[in-house]
Amino acid sequence: MKLYIDNEWKLVPNDDPMLRDILRKHDIVIEQLSLIDETAKICLFAQIGHGTRVGPGVFIGVSSRIGDNCTIKESALLDSSTFIGRNTRVGEGTRIYSASIGEANDIGCGCTIQCGVSTQHGCMIGNH
Secondary structure, three states: OEEEEOOEEEEOOOOOOOHHHHHHHOOOEEOOOOEEOOOOEEOOOOEEOOOOEEOOOOEEOOOOEEOOOOEEOOOOEEOOOOEEOOOOEEOOOOEEOOOEEOOOOEEOOOOEEOOOOEOOOOOEEOOO
16 A cells, blocks of 8 residues: 655555554554555545455545445545545545545445535435
C-alpha cells in the first residue's frame, strides 16, 4: 500500500515487518483481518475497521474512518474526513467528498457524493 508520510507517497509492502510501527507512528489504524490492496493510497489519521476490504487504486483521505466489514471497490476515492459505517459497500470509481455514510449502505459504481451529505442505515445509491 502507499502511505502519505513525511510529505510524500511511500510504497510500504503489506508484508513489511516494520508496517505496524510505521502505521502507529503516523496515526493510521488498520484493524486485523482487513485486506488492503498494495496499490491503495492511505493518508494520515485514517482508520480502517476489522474485516474491511480495500481494492486496487483506492484513495483514503486524511482522517477518514471506515467501519468494520466494509468493501471499498477499485479506484474509489474517499476524501478527507469521510465516514463510512460498518457493513457498507462502495462501488468501483465512486467519489465521496467529506460525507457521512451510514451502516449497511450500498453505494453503486461511479457515484459522486458531495461534501456534507449524510445517509441513514440501509440506503442504496446509484445503479445496482
